[in-house]
Amino acid sequence: MNASSPSQEKRPSVILVGVDFGHAHFDGELLELGLLAQTAGFAVADRVSCKRRAPDPALFVGSGKAEEIKMLAQSTGASEVLFDQSLSPAQQRNLERALDLPVNDRTLLILQIFAQRARSHEGKLQVELAKLQYLSTRLVRRWSHLERQSGGIGMRGGPGETQIELDRRMIGESIKRTKERLEKVKKQRATQRRQRERRDAYMISLVGYTNAGKSSLFNSLVKARAYAADQLFATLDTTTRQLYLGEAGRSVSLSDTVGFIRDLPHGLVDAFAATLQEAADADLLLHVVDASNPAHLEQIQSVQGVLRDIGAGDVPQVLIFNKLDAMEPSTLPRELSDVMELDGVSVSRTFVSAHTGQGMPELRALLAQRVLATHPNQGPELPVALDESEKPLP
Structure with missing residues (x-):
């Protein structure tokens, strides 16, 4: 060692x-x-x-x-x-x-890890719910102190109610309250989505295995400063920015979502439904893949499984093979853009490096092409109230 x-x-x-x-x-x-x-x-x-x-x-x-x-x-x-x-x-x-x-x-x-990383009110609620649901399955016969009776005059709980029953009931009540608070957040998100739909907004979501470089790619596209690091689950809370595509003459909404992982606990899939709903409601998914990882094909299948679980399995995708700069010379592609078979469907694939910028112009052109195919340009459109991080590149 x-x-x-x-x-x-x-x-x-x-x-x-x-x-x-x-x-x-x-x-x-x-x-x-x-x-x-x-x-x-x-x-x-x-x-x-x-x-x-x-x-x-x-x-x-x-x-x-x-x-x-x-x-x-x-x-x-x-x-x-x-x-x-x-x-x-x-x-x-x-x-x-x-x-x-x-x-x-x-x-x-x-x-x-999720509890350590959650920053937004919604993210913290989602983690709290997932943890409560997990703990509720761990109460049965695990701790000896939970077996003693706590009921009686002046005691909390009903007559003869054991500590384990009391704890289970308290956790059940906490789960109910947390779900109610999350439901309010879901309604707020739904209102925001309807507003975007009324504005005829084109929505793109970044999805992918954790540490595939989604946040780095997001920052590179919109010149944002979202947290990105070479670690698992660097991003938990969904971040949305406007991305201006010059060739399409319009801006689109780009969202960076939580990374997926093999054997993602089902409780987390359920608890993060509100956040992952961004992917299910998107017009296009950018499925980011760590092309330098030898297990990237298995990671792609893990992501596909989660997408099906959250109802996003049929949303059109583009595969983004990221970390081109870290690939072994023998595995480098002959062309930066091609087509790959994914679950029996031919999907566009493009190789990029969010770190060096290689392949990014081709990616922007591909996105503009996809936007124009489904949302034909009605004339020049500029994004509203752009800040410095969202202005189109020169």
């Missing part, structure tokens, strides 16, 4: 565990889970992977492997164990007893 840097030593260390059940997308080196852990503020002490035909009902990995993980945790000083797959509440409880350490899974890790 490499020596940790001083900044890493201050972080709580974790052991990563992944189980290969024969699925094609299994990440044997747990690279993505490691990035998620680092994004959440952990240092990776070690990695453990094994093969099984099916999960062990009690310990997920079996008693022998659990003992191995316990010894490894003791030798490395790890303070927590993270699993790449989702654990049932019973498996999580049994593992914590066997390992004598906190045990969490990929789902909670993603929730933690």
